[in-house]
Amino acid sequence: MTTDANTLWYDEWASPVGVLRLVADDECLREIWFPHGRHRQLQPPHWRHAAEPLARARQQLEEYFAGTREQFDLPLRPIGTPFQREVWWELARIPYGATISYGELARRIGQPAAVRAVGAANGRNPLPIVLPCHRVIGSDGSLTGFGGGLPTKRFLLSLESRVALGDLFGVEQRAR
Structure with missing residues:
Protein backbone atom coordinates (compact mmCIF):
# COMPACT_ATOMS: atom_id res chain seq x y z
CA MET A 1 0.00 0.00 0.00
CA THR A 2 1.36 3.39 -0.92
CA THR A 3 0.69 6.13 1.61
CA ASP A 4 1.89 9.55 2.55
CA ALA A 5 3.45 10.35 5.92
CA ASN A 6 0.11 11.51 7.38
CA THR A 7 -1.86 8.34 6.64
CA LEU A 8 -3.15 6.40 9.60
CA TRP A 9 -4.68 2.95 9.34
CA TYR A 10 -7.67 1.84 11.35
CA ASP A 11 -9.65 -1.31 11.85
CA GLU A 12 -12.44 -2.33 14.16
CA TRP A 13 -12.41 -5.51 16.19
CA ALA A 14 -15.26 -7.06 18.16
CA SER A 15 -13.64 -7.66 21.55
CA PRO A 16 -15.27 -9.00 24.73
CA VAL A 17 -15.69 -5.37 25.89
CA GLY A 18 -17.26 -4.17 22.65
CA VAL A 19 -15.98 -3.06 19.28
CA LEU A 20 -12.52 -1.53 19.64
CA ARG A 21 -11.11 0.77 17.00
CA LEU A 22 -7.37 0.24 16.51
CA VAL A 23 -5.31 2.99 14.89
CA ALA A 24 -1.73 2.75 13.62
CA ASP A 25 0.74 4.53 11.41
CA ASP A 26 2.98 2.50 9.10
CA GLU A 27 5.16 1.38 12.01
CA CYS A 28 3.40 1.71 15.37
CA LEU A 29 0.09 1.30 17.16
CA ARG A 30 -1.16 4.80 18.04
CA GLU A 31 -4.64 4.51 19.56
CA ILE A 32 -7.31 2.14 20.83
CA TRP A 33 -10.82 3.54 21.10
CA PHE A 34 -13.59 2.03 23.19
CA PRO A 35 -17.08 1.91 21.66
CA HIS A 36 -18.37 4.65 23.95
CA GLY A 37 -15.08 6.18 25.04
CA ARG A 38 -14.99 9.42 26.93
CA HIS A 39 -12.41 11.01 24.62
CA ARG A 40 -13.53 9.58 21.31
CA GLN A 41 -12.79 11.80 18.34
CA LEU A 42 -14.17 12.22 14.87
CA GLN A 43 -12.32 10.19 12.29
CA PRO A 44 -9.91 12.45 10.37
CA PRO A 45 -10.01 12.27 6.55
CA HIS A 46 -6.44 10.95 6.27
CA TRP A 47 -7.36 7.68 8.00
CA ARG A 48 -7.68 4.58 5.81
CA HIS A 49 -9.47 1.38 6.72
CA ALA A 50 -7.24 -1.69 6.46
CA ALA A 51 -6.99 -4.81 8.62
CA GLU A 52 -3.49 -5.88 7.64
CA PRO A 53 -1.47 -3.08 9.34
CA LEU A 54 -3.29 -3.87 12.60
CA ALA A 55 -3.20 -7.68 12.45
CA ARG A 56 -0.41 -8.08 15.02
CA ALA A 57 -2.12 -5.76 17.52
CA ARG A 58 -5.45 -7.52 17.02
CA GLN A 59 -3.79 -10.93 17.52
CA GLN A 60 -2.13 -9.83 20.76
CA LEU A 61 -5.39 -8.35 22.05
CA GLU A 62 -7.17 -11.63 21.22
CA GLU A 63 -4.50 -13.50 23.20
CA TYR A 64 -4.89 -11.07 26.11
CA PHE A 65 -8.65 -11.59 26.25
CA ALA A 66 -8.16 -15.36 25.96
CA GLY A 67 -5.93 -15.21 29.03
CA THR A 68 -2.79 -16.37 27.21
CA ARG A 69 -0.94 -13.02 26.95
CA GLU A 70 0.13 -10.96 29.95
CA GLN A 71 2.47 -8.51 28.19
CA PHE A 72 2.17 -6.80 24.85
CA ASP A 73 5.05 -6.76 22.40
CA LEU A 74 4.06 -4.04 19.97
CA PRO A 75 5.76 -0.91 18.69
CA LEU A 76 3.80 2.00 20.18
CA ARG A 77 3.60 5.69 19.38
CA PRO A 78 1.14 7.41 21.73
CA ILE A 79 0.83 11.12 21.07
CA GLY A 80 0.88 13.35 24.15
CA THR A 81 2.91 15.76 26.23
Missing part, protein backbone atom coordinates in the same frame (compact mmCIF):
# COMPACT_ATOMS: atom_id res chain seq x y z
CA PRO A 82 6.23 14.62 27.71
CA PHE A 83 4.53 14.34 31.12
CA GLN A 84 1.67 12.25 29.72
CA ARG A 85 4.09 9.93 27.93
CA GLU A 86 6.10 9.49 31.13
CA VAL A 87 2.92 8.44 32.95
CA TRP A 88 1.87 6.13 30.10
CA TRP A 89 5.25 4.37 29.92
CA GLU A 90 5.09 3.81 33.68
CA LEU A 91 1.69 2.15 33.23
CA ALA A 92 3.40 -0.51 31.15
CA ARG A 93 5.50 -1.43 34.20
CA ILE A 94 2.48 -2.34 36.36
CA PRO A 95 2.49 -6.14 36.52
CA TYR A 96 -0.35 -8.14 35.02
CA GLY A 97 -3.03 -8.80 37.63
CA ALA A 98 -1.75 -6.07 39.96
CA THR A 99 -3.17 -2.66 40.78
CA ILE A 100 -1.62 0.52 42.12
CA SER A 101 -3.04 3.84 43.28
CA TYR A 102 -2.74 7.15 41.49
CA GLY A 103 -0.51 8.29 44.37
CA GLU A 104 1.80 5.33 43.85
CA LEU A 105 1.93 6.05 40.13
CA ALA A 106 2.89 9.67 40.90
CA ARG A 107 5.63 8.43 43.27
CA ARG A 108 6.94 6.02 40.64
CA ILE A 109 7.52 8.86 38.17
CA GLY A 110 9.23 10.91 40.87
CA GLN A 111 6.42 13.46 41.29
CA PRO A 112 4.51 12.46 44.44
CA ALA A 113 2.60 15.75 44.61
CA ALA A 114 1.28 15.40 41.04
CA VAL A 115 -1.50 12.92 41.82
CA ARG A 116 -4.20 14.92 40.01
CA ALA A 117 -1.99 15.50 36.97
CA VAL A 118 -1.17 11.79 36.91
CA GLY A 119 -4.90 11.02 37.05
CA ALA A 120 -5.56 13.39 34.16
CA ALA A 121 -2.74 11.87 32.09
CA ASN A 122 -4.00 8.39 32.91
CA GLY A 123 -7.46 9.42 31.71
CA ARG A 124 -6.03 10.58 28.36
CA ASN A 125 -4.12 7.36 27.69
CA PRO A 126 -4.61 6.69 23.95
CA LEU A 127 -3.62 3.01 24.27
CA PRO A 128 -5.79 1.51 27.01
CA ILE A 129 -5.34 -2.19 27.72
CA VAL A 130 -1.91 -2.20 26.04
CA LEU A 131 -0.72 0.58 28.39
CA PRO A 132 -2.86 -0.72 31.26
CA CYS A 133 -4.46 2.35 32.82
CA HIS A 134 -7.20 0.04 34.12
CA ARG A 135 -4.68 -1.18 36.74
CA VAL A 136 -4.72 2.22 38.47
CA ILE A 137 -7.31 2.54 41.23
CA GLY A 138 -8.21 4.90 44.04
CA SER A 139 -6.08 4.95 47.20
CA ASP A 140 -8.98 3.33 49.08
CA GLY A 141 -9.12 0.47 46.57
CA SER A 142 -12.15 1.85 44.73
CA LEU A 143 -12.49 1.74 40.98
CA THR A 144 -12.31 5.27 39.68
CA GLY A 145 -12.81 6.76 36.24
CA PHE A 146 -11.89 4.86 33.13
CA GLY A 147 -12.23 5.94 29.49
CA GLY A 148 -13.99 2.72 28.58
CA GLY A 149 -16.37 2.96 31.55
CA LEU A 150 -16.22 1.34 34.97
CA PRO A 151 -17.89 -1.91 33.83
CA THR A 152 -15.07 -2.35 31.31
CA LYS A 153 -12.44 -1.58 33.95
CA ARG A 154 -14.06 -4.11 36.28
CA PHE A 155 -14.10 -6.70 33.47
CA LEU A 156 -10.39 -6.19 32.65
CA LEU A 157 -9.31 -6.42 36.30
CA SER A 158 -11.48 -9.50 36.77
CA LEU A 159 -10.02 -11.14 33.66
CA GLU A 160 -6.49 -10.56 34.91
CA SER A 161 -7.24 -11.74 38.44
CA ARG A 162 -8.91 -14.95 37.17
CA VAL A 163 -5.92 -15.76 35.00
CA ALA A 164 -3.44 -14.89 37.77
CA LEU A 165 -5.37 -17.00 40.31
CA GLY A 166 -5.52 -19.86 37.83
CA ASP A 167 -1.72 -19.85 37.74
CA LEU A 168 -1.63 -20.52 41.49
CA PHE A 169 -3.31 -23.83 40.85
CA GLY A 170 -1.51 -24.71 37.64
CA VAL A 171 -2.53 -24.77 34.02
CA GLU A 172 -4.92 -27.69 34.53
CA GLN A 173 -7.10 -25.66 36.91
CA ARG A 174 -7.43 -22.85 34.35
CA ALA A 175 -8.47 -25.29 31.60
CA ARG A 176 -11.54 -26.46 33.54
Whole structure:
Protein backbone atom coordinates (compact mmCIF):
# COMPACT_ATOMS: atom_id res chain seq x y z
CA MET A 1 0.00 0.00 0.00
CA THR A 2 1.36 3.39 -0.92
CA THR A 3 0.69 6.13 1.61
CA ASP A 4 1.89 9.55 2.55
CA ALA A 5 3.45 10.35 5.92
CA ASN A 6 0.11 11.51 7.38
CA THR A 7 -1.86 8.34 6.64
CA LEU A 8 -3.15 6.40 9.60
CA TRP A 9 -4.68 2.95 9.34
CA TYR A 10 -7.67 1.84 11.35
CA ASP A 11 -9.65 -1.31 11.85
CA GLU A 12 -12.44 -2.33 14.16
CA TRP A 13 -12.41 -5.51 16.19
CA ALA A 14 -15.26 -7.06 18.16
CA SER A 15 -13.64 -7.66 21.55
CA PRO A 16 -15.27 -9.00 24.73
CA VAL A 17 -15.69 -5.37 25.89
CA GLY A 18 -17.26 -4.17 22.65
CA VAL A 19 -15.98 -3.06 19.28
CA LEU A 20 -12.52 -1.53 19.64
CA ARG A 21 -11.11 0.77 17.00
CA LEU A 22 -7.37 0.24 16.51
CA VAL A 23 -5.31 2.99 14.89
CA ALA A 24 -1.73 2.75 13.62
CA ASP A 25 0.74 4.53 11.41
CA ASP A 26 2.98 2.50 9.10
CA GLU A 27 5.16 1.38 12.01
CA CYS A 28 3.40 1.71 15.37
CA LEU A 29 0.09 1.30 17.16
CA ARG A 30 -1.16 4.80 18.04
CA GLU A 31 -4.64 4.51 19.56
CA ILE A 32 -7.31 2.14 20.83
CA TRP A 33 -10.82 3.54 21.10
CA PHE A 34 -13.59 2.03 23.19
CA PRO A 35 -17.08 1.91 21.66
CA HIS A 36 -18.37 4.65 23.95
CA GLY A 37 -15.08 6.18 25.04
CA ARG A 38 -14.99 9.42 26.93
CA HIS A 39 -12.41 11.01 24.62
CA ARG A 40 -13.53 9.58 21.31
CA GLN A 41 -12.79 11.80 18.34
CA LEU A 42 -14.17 12.22 14.87
CA GLN A 43 -12.32 10.19 12.29
CA PRO A 44 -9.91 12.45 10.37
CA PRO A 45 -10.01 12.27 6.55
CA HIS A 46 -6.44 10.95 6.27
CA TRP A 47 -7.36 7.68 8.00
CA ARG A 48 -7.68 4.58 5.81
CA HIS A 49 -9.47 1.38 6.72
CA ALA A 50 -7.24 -1.69 6.46
CA ALA A 51 -6.99 -4.81 8.62
CA GLU A 52 -3.49 -5.88 7.64
CA PRO A 53 -1.47 -3.08 9.34
CA LEU A 54 -3.29 -3.87 12.60
CA ALA A 55 -3.20 -7.68 12.45
CA ARG A 56 -0.41 -8.08 15.02
CA ALA A 57 -2.12 -5.76 17.52
CA ARG A 58 -5.45 -7.52 17.02
CA GLN A 59 -3.79 -10.93 17.52
CA GLN A 60 -2.13 -9.83 20.76
CA LEU A 61 -5.39 -8.35 22.05
CA GLU A 62 -7.17 -11.63 21.22
CA GLU A 63 -4.50 -13.50 23.20
CA TYR A 64 -4.89 -11.07 26.11
CA PHE A 65 -8.65 -11.59 26.25
CA ALA A 66 -8.16 -15.36 25.96
CA GLY A 67 -5.93 -15.21 29.03
CA THR A 68 -2.79 -16.37 27.21
CA ARG A 69 -0.94 -13.02 26.95
CA GLU A 70 0.13 -10.96 29.95
CA GLN A 71 2.47 -8.51 28.19
CA PHE A 72 2.17 -6.80 24.85
CA ASP A 73 5.05 -6.76 22.40
CA LEU A 74 4.06 -4.04 19.97
CA PRO A 75 5.76 -0.91 18.69
CA LEU A 76 3.80 2.00 20.18
CA ARG A 77 3.60 5.69 19.38
CA PRO A 78 1.14 7.41 21.73
CA ILE A 79 0.83 11.12 21.07
CA GLY A 80 0.88 13.35 24.15
CA THR A 81 2.91 15.76 26.23
CA PRO A 82 6.23 14.62 27.71
CA PHE A 83 4.53 14.34 31.12
CA GLN A 84 1.67 12.25 29.72
CA ARG A 85 4.09 9.93 27.93
CA GLU A 86 6.10 9.49 31.13
CA VAL A 87 2.92 8.44 32.95
CA TRP A 88 1.87 6.13 30.10
CA TRP A 89 5.25 4.37 29.92
CA GLU A 90 5.09 3.81 33.68
CA LEU A 91 1.69 2.15 33.23
CA ALA A 92 3.40 -0.51 31.15
CA ARG A 93 5.50 -1.43 34.20
CA ILE A 94 2.48 -2.34 36.36
CA PRO A 95 2.49 -6.14 36.52
CA TYR A 96 -0.35 -8.14 35.02
CA GLY A 97 -3.03 -8.80 37.63
CA ALA A 98 -1.75 -6.07 39.96
CA THR A 99 -3.17 -2.66 40.78
CA ILE A 100 -1.62 0.52 42.12
CA SER A 101 -3.04 3.84 43.28
CA TYR A 102 -2.74 7.15 41.49
CA GLY A 103 -0.51 8.29 44.37
CA GLU A 104 1.80 5.33 43.85
CA LEU A 105 1.93 6.05 40.13
CA ALA A 106 2.89 9.67 40.90
CA ARG A 107 5.63 8.43 43.27
CA ARG A 108 6.94 6.02 40.64
CA ILE A 109 7.52 8.86 38.17
CA GLY A 110 9.23 10.91 40.87
CA GLN A 111 6.42 13.46 41.29
CA PRO A 112 4.51 12.46 44.44
CA ALA A 113 2.60 15.75 44.61
CA ALA A 114 1.28 15.40 41.04
CA VAL A 115 -1.50 12.92 41.82
CA ARG A 116 -4.20 14.92 40.01
CA ALA A 117 -1.99 15.50 36.97
CA VAL A 118 -1.17 11.79 36.91
CA GLY A 119 -4.90 11.02 37.05
CA ALA A 120 -5.56 13.39 34.16
CA ALA A 121 -2.74 11.87 32.09
CA ASN A 122 -4.00 8.39 32.91
CA GLY A 123 -7.46 9.42 31.71
CA ARG A 124 -6.03 10.58 28.36
CA ASN A 125 -4.12 7.36 27.69
CA PRO A 126 -4.61 6.69 23.95
CA LEU A 127 -3.62 3.01 24.27
CA PRO A 128 -5.79 1.51 27.01
CA ILE A 129 -5.34 -2.19 27.72
CA VAL A 130 -1.91 -2.20 26.04
CA LEU A 131 -0.72 0.58 28.39
CA PRO A 132 -2.86 -0.72 31.26
CA CYS A 133 -4.46 2.35 32.82
CA HIS A 134 -7.20 0.04 34.12
CA ARG A 135 -4.68 -1.18 36.74
CA VAL A 136 -4.72 2.22 38.47
CA ILE A 137 -7.31 2.54 41.23
CA GLY A 138 -8.21 4.90 44.04
CA SER A 139 -6.08 4.95 47.20
CA ASP A 140 -8.98 3.33 49.08
CA GLY A 141 -9.12 0.47 46.57
CA SER A 142 -12.15 1.85 44.73
CA LEU A 143 -12.49 1.74 40.98
CA THR A 144 -12.31 5.27 39.68
CA GLY A 145 -12.81 6.76 36.24
CA PHE A 146 -11.89 4.86 33.13
CA GLY A 147 -12.23 5.94 29.49
CA GLY A 148 -13.99 2.72 28.58
CA GLY A 149 -16.37 2.96 31.55
CA LEU A 150 -16.22 1.34 34.97
CA PRO A 151 -17.89 -1.91 33.83
CA THR A 152 -15.07 -2.35 31.31
CA LYS A 153 -12.44 -1.58 33.95
CA ARG A 154 -14.06 -4.11 36.28
CA PHE A 155 -14.10 -6.70 33.47
CA LEU A 156 -10.39 -6.19 32.65
CA LEU A 157 -9.31 -6.42 36.30
CA SER A 158 -11.48 -9.50 36.77
CA LEU A 159 -10.02 -11.14 33.66
CA GLU A 160 -6.49 -10.56 34.91
CA SER A 161 -7.24 -11.74 38.44
CA ARG A 162 -8.91 -14.95 37.17
CA VAL A 163 -5.92 -15.76 35.00
CA ALA A 164 -3.44 -14.89 37.77
CA LEU A 165 -5.37 -17.00 40.31
CA GLY A 166 -5.52 -19.86 37.83
CA ASP A 167 -1.72 -19.85 37.74
CA LEU A 168 -1.63 -20.52 41.49
CA PHE A 169 -3.31 -23.83 40.85
CA GLY A 170 -1.51 -24.71 37.64
CA VAL A 171 -2.53 -24.77 34.02
CA GLU A 172 -4.92 -27.69 34.53
CA GLN A 173 -7.10 -25.66 36.91
CA ARG A 174 -7.43 -22.85 34.35
CA ALA A 175 -8.47 -25.29 31.60
CA ARG A 176 -11.54 -26.46 33.54
